[in-house]
Amino acid sequence: MRYRELVPGLPGLLRLPVESSFAPQPNPAYRRLAAGRAVLVLGPDRRDYLTHPAARPYLDWALAQADFGHLNEYAAVVRVARNIGPHPPAYLLDQNGLLPHLKYLLPAIFSSYEPVPSVPGAYKLRVRK
Numbered sequence: 853m854r855y856r857e858l859v860p861g862l863p864g865l866l867r868l869p870v871e872s873s874f875a876p877q878p879n880p881a882y883r884r885l886a887a888g889r890a891v892l893v894l895g896p897d898r899r900d901y902l903t904h905p906a907a908r909p910y911l912d913w914a915l916a917q918a919d920f921g922h923l924n925e926y927a928a929v930v931r932v933a934r935n936i937g938p939h940p941p942a943y944l945l946d947q948n949g950l951l952p953h954l955k956y957l958l959p960a961i962f963s964s965y966e967p968v969p970s971v972p973g974a975y976k977l978r979v980r981k
Contacts, residue, residue, distance in 0.1 A: 878902045884971055885943055892936065894920065895947020907941035920950060929957050937961050943968070944975040951975060 879899040885891070891900055892907035894916075901911065910916040919935075922928040937960070944951065944965050954962040965975035 876902060882945065882971060882974060885968065885974060885976075889942035890939075891943040891945060892941040893945045893947065894950045895945065897945075897947060900945060904943065907936065907939075909935055923950075923953060923957060933958050933961060940964065940977055942977050944977075946973050946975065 876899055879897060882900050885900075885904065887903045889904060890907050891904040892910060893900055893913065896913045898911070898913075910919075919928045919931045923932075932954075937958075940961055944962075951962060951965065955965075964978045966978050968974040968976050
């Protein structure tokens, strides 16, 4: 399959789409974000991790629900503060509308995020002067 371009006429006989069409593609809505900067995705869409490193340990949204799904519990809020606080990610993609609540609970960490112009749900870490 990988070498079909080298054999004349093989692509027409196989009638299969190119392998790149099977691979996940980055979310086009977040194309304007600077690639290579850490990102925290507050939601299930993981496509942005193709171009940005994850804000660890919150790579998988289902697993992150142990903390973000229990923000009414003190222990979960403390875990979020310990995991995010020392090294906040450059971008925060809020797919579930959690940022206002996080700003209320942990203002020292999350109040530094400002909306990215013309990218709904995306927030950039404001550089402190």
